Amino acid sequence: MRVALAADHAGFALKEALREDLAAGGHEVVDLAPRAPGPEDDYPEHAVRVGEAVRSGRAERGVLVCGSGVGVAIAANKLPGVYAGVCHDTYSAHQGVEHDAMNVLALGARVVGEALAREIVRAFLGARPSAEERHRRRVSLTRSIEARALQGGAHDRADP
Known part of the structure; x- marks a missing residue:
């Protein structure tokens, strides 16, 4: 699956780990974050990049990471056709796709650890709409x- 991925400074390290995991899992990663985090690395800009990639068909799904996941979800949901949800468990990640047509996953790097984040992303990408x-x-x-x-x-x- 083609997955758009981005993060602000707070989510950058987790985004990097997820990028590696996605590529190892055979997904095509469209990394839309800067190569290194910076002080003016604002999450709304990343949310728009990922949302536009999903809307345009450049990516089938998107994953956004910030400190809590909330900011990127709010910003992404301002775009028509983007259905972003904050998920910090695997059930919500697959249920959001299956029942609610979620196409962008928002994660909080200060809320979940790397191992759980990997499982959440796998649940999100493995789910299909009901x-x-x-x-x-x-x-x-x-x-x-x-x-x-x-x-x-x-x-x-x-x-x-």
């Missing part, structure tokens, strides 16, 4: 919320 009607319906509802927001419409009800 074909069950209830999951497809819920993903469709989420996408309709996104579409309406992009058109400037209000969303005051749970059903579109």
